[in-house]
Amino acid sequence: MKNISKSTIITTFKEKNKSSLKQMCLMLNIKSKEERQYLKKFLVELTDANVIYKDSKGIYILPEKDQYLSEINFNKKNSSAFVFKGGEKIFIPYDKTNYALDSDKVLFRMAEEGEMPSGEVIKVVKRKRKTITGTYEDKGTFGFVIPDDSKIKFDFFIDNENKKRVKNGQSAIIKISRYPRKGTNPEGKIISIINTTGSYEFDLEFIINKYSLPKKFKSEVLKEAKVVSGKKMSPENRVDLRSEDIFTIDGDNAKDFDDAISIYKNKNNYILKVHIADVSHYVEKNSNLDFEALSRGTSVYLLDSVIPMLPFELSSGVCSLKEGVDRYAVTLQMEIDKEGNIVSKDIFNSIINSSRRLTYREVNRFYSGNTDEKLKAKMEPVGTQLILAKELMNILKENRKKRGSIIDITSREVEFIYDKNKNVIDIKPIVRGESEEMIEEFMLKANETIAGIFADNEFPFVYRIHENPEPEAIQKLKNYLKAIGLNMKIPQNIHPKVLQAILDETKNHPLYYSIQQLVVRSMQRAIYSTSNNGHFGLASKAYTHFTSPIRRYPDLIVHRLLKEYLKNGTFSKERTEMLEERLKDIAIISSKRERVANEAEWSIEDMKKIEYIERHKNETFKTIITSVMNFGLFVEIPEKYISGLVHISTLNDYFLFNEKRNELIGEKTRKVYKIGDELEVIVVKSDKNTGEIDFEIKDQPKEKKRKKRRK
Numbered sequence: 001m002k003n004i005s006k007s008t009i010i011t012t013f014k015e016k017n018k019s020s021l022k023q024m025c026l027m028l029n030i031k032s033k034e035e036r037q038y039l040k041k042f043l044v045e046l047t048d049a050n051v052i053y054k055d056s057k058g059i060y061i062l063p064e065k066d067q068y069l070s071e072i073n074f075n076k077k078n079s080s081a082f083v084f085k086g087g088e089k090i091f092i093p094y095d096k097t098n099y100a101l102d103s104d105k106v107l108f109r110m111a112e113e114g115e116m117p118s119g120e121v122i123k124v125v126k127r128k129r130k131t132i133t134g135t136y137e138d139k140g141t142f143g144f145v146i147p148d149d150s151k152i153k154f155d156f157f158i159d160n161e162n163k164k165r166v167k168n169g170q171s172a173i174i175k176i177s178r179y180p181r182k183g184t185n186p187e188g189k190i191i192s193i194i195n196t197t198g199s200y201e202f203d204l205e206f207i208i209n210k211y212s213l214p215k216k217f218k219s220e221v222l223k224e225a226k227v228v229s230g231k232k233m234s235p236e237n238r239v240d241l242r243s244e245d246i247f248t249i250d251g252d253n254a255k256d257f258d259d260a261i262s263i264y265k266n267k268n269n270y271i272l273k274v275h276i277a278d279v280s281h282y283v284e285k286n287s288n289l290d291f292e293a294l295s296r297g298t299s300v301y302l303l304d305s306v307i308p309m310l311p312f313e314l315s316s317g318v319c320s321l322k323e324g325v326d327r328y329a330v331t332l333q334m335e336i337d338k339e340g341n342i343v344s345k346d347i348f349n350s351i352i353n354s355s356r357r358l359t360y361r362e363v364n365r366f367y368s369g370n371t372d373e374k375l376k377a378k379m380e381p382v383g384t385q386l387i388l389a390k391e392l393m394n395i396l397k398e399n400r401k402k403r404g405s406i407i408d409i410t411s412r413e414v415e416f417i418y419d420k421n422k423n424v425i426d427i428k429p430i431v432r433g434e435s436e437e438m439i440e441e442f443m444l445k446a447n448e449t450i451a452g453i454f455a456d457n458e459f460p461f462v463y464r465i466h467e468n469p470e471p472e473a474i475q476k477l478k479n480y481l482k483a484i485g486l487n488m489k490i491p492q493n494i495h496p497k498v499l500q501a502i503l504d505e506t507k508n509h510p511l512y513y514s515i516q517q518l519v520v521r522s523m524q525r526a527i528y529s530t531s532n533n534g535h536f537g538l539a540s541k542a543y544t545h546f547t548s549p550i551r552r553y554p555d556l557i558v559h560r561l562l563k564e565y566l567k568n569g570t571f572s573k574e575r576t577e578m579l580e581e582r583l584k585d586i587a588i589i590s591s592k593r594e595r596v597a598n599e600a601e602w603s604i605e606d607m608k609k610i611e612y613i614e615r616h617k618n619e620t621f622k623t624i625i626t627s628v629m630n631f632g633l634f635v636e637i638p639e640k641y642i643s644g645l646v647h648i649s650t651l652n653d654y655f656l657f658n659e660k661r662n663e664l665i666g667e668k669t670r671k672v673y674k675i676g677d678e679l680e681v682i683v684v685k686s687d688k689n690t691g692e693i694d695f696e697i698k699d700q701p702k703e704k705k706r707k708k709r710r711k
Contacts, residue, residue: 085119278328607688
């Protein structure tokens with residue numbers, strides 16, 4: 001196969017900035033079907049990474065010198081949008097968006113310099129949304145569907161023929177038949193009626209459409225999955241660990257099992273084996289499966305549902321480390337001393353057979369001594385290992401704390417309790433136990449170990465990086481702590497130890513969870529990168545994602561790189577140059593897909609929280625003020641992780657905002673509202689589409705309100 005690289009393609013584009021696949025093959029002297037397929041996939045990767053774009057005629061185009069590609073994102077009020085140039089956020093005024101819809105890929109140029117970086121959209125190069133969920137509004141001989149997503153301003157015209165399927169006020173899914181343009185409304189065709197607005201199924205459909213998540217796998221992908229999953233297994237060229245007591249620990253409802261462990265002790269040290277599903281054995285590079293996995297980037301978990309990265313035959317089939325069946329794995333064996341340092345390590349391809357599928361709940365019961373005969377019998381083969389695992393977990397945790405890793409961030413995950421009709425009747429925070437912490441510590445150690453090998457040798461790689469916080473974010477944290485009466489020294493060159501010290505010192509503070517969240521927000525978002533910039537939060541010199549290849553594409557890439565390293569011991573200069581270019585694009589695509597998945601998961605959780613709150617309007621909730629603004633008070637129901645606003649217009653006095661002290665002060669009553677105050681509130685308004693909840697303070701002393709309010 002010819003040495004096709006990113007630089008070769010870019011050079012070709014610079015000679016002629018437009019080219020079809022056929023023309024590109026002629027210019028690069030590509031003749032075989034295999035080489036053509038390889039080039040096609042590479043062009044798609046460059047397109048996904050916003051290096052080039054493809055027009056409606058199938059021509060690939062390299063943007064001109066002063067033009068850039070980006071996905072466009074609108075704010076909820078639809079008054080403006082933003083794009084990215086490199087890592088910089090660029091503001092786009094609404095009248096400069098050129099009829100783009102939220103999430104479209106656009107070609108833009110920078111505007112003249114002003115107070116903030118801004119630009120304008122030259123053209124929409126790829127429409128992201130193919131369908132829209134909304135409410136039908138009948139107009140007699142025609143109708144409109146008004147999108148549920150508040151980021152979409154346009155109403156979609158429905159002609160007389162299409163409107164026969166739907167009644168006024170019904171929720172519908174439409175397929176977009178014409179996109180917005182000057183002087184014309186966009187149009188759509190109704191493809192489905194949703195008769196259960198606000199239901200579990202409706203919310204799922206809404207989020208899938210909103211974030212343009214894939215619903216089905218292509219036929220060629222499913223066909224390939226069926227073929228590769230039928231491969232005969234053999235222990236040949238693998239270390240046979242099937243006689244070893246290996247076990248998995250996952251959630252009660254887990255369907256795919258990426259990782260398993262086994263552990264024992266020699267005279268002084270612990271021998272920990274982390275066994276990871278060998279997905280790369282089944283998903284070969286440049287296959288249909290590989291291309292599909294890259295385009296999805298990650299599995300998306302929406303409440304009790306999952307949109308998997310890989311088809312069922314792999315994700316819940318031959319790749320999943322199920323109990324009692326032979327499975328291929330990549331095993332990392334680590335010898336760890338009593339200080340938590342790695343003494344030696346070994347990596348090899350293996351074949352395993354998990355002897356137990358355990359749940360976090362079961363292992364937590366085992367650790368607490370709350371066991372019955374049935375659970376004791378289930379734990380019998382691995383009970384000793386679990387005791388050793390708990391010992392090692394505490395050692396590794398202490399080791400991380402000493403080096404300055406942030407370890408006390410409490411998860412804000414919640415569990416939704418449903419009635420028989422899938423309506424939310426309660427929300428409970430998920431409390432992590434020792435078993436969850438144990439698996440996390442082991443996976444962290446495994447990820448660091450693999451990353452360290454590539455970093456030490458300066459081989460091409462995909463790292464998981466977490467860069468130092470921005471000074472402005474740290475200043476906000478400092479101001480917040482000062483506002484709640486905590487004057488803590490935070491140096492300019494911050495180390496994660498400082499943030500951990502803040503968490504240690506505020507553990508008993510009533511606003512501890514809010515402080516935690518502000519600590520999280522003060523840090524940058526973790527992303528994938530080919531540059532090893534370290535992981536700030538973990539205080540790690542090198543980190544990666546290696547332990548979840550069933551559900552994350554970067555992990556699959558790491559497995560491939562690891563196998564290549566194990567086979568050859570090094571990477572040639574030519575191979576390094578080629579990999580560095582390709583991995584850079586994969587890192588960009590993977591970071592982007594992860595962000596979309598996160599936002600989809602958070603959005604549907606917010607919708608369910610609002611569904612819960614809508615059932616409790618006019619009821620009283622005890623809340624804590626988490627933020628004070630000139631327009632009101634942000635409060636949170638702590639045990640539900642539900643936040644909302646008490647608007648200043650609902651308060652019983654004219655309130656002045658003291659920005660320095662972060663307080664609202666009543667002009668007549670001299671009543672002061674500050675961060676940390678407890679308030680009893682009632683719900684007065686909520687909106688699923690915007691994610692907003694409005695509260696009012698219960699039983700306020702009645703004072704005559706001024707007619708005019710400060711904006």
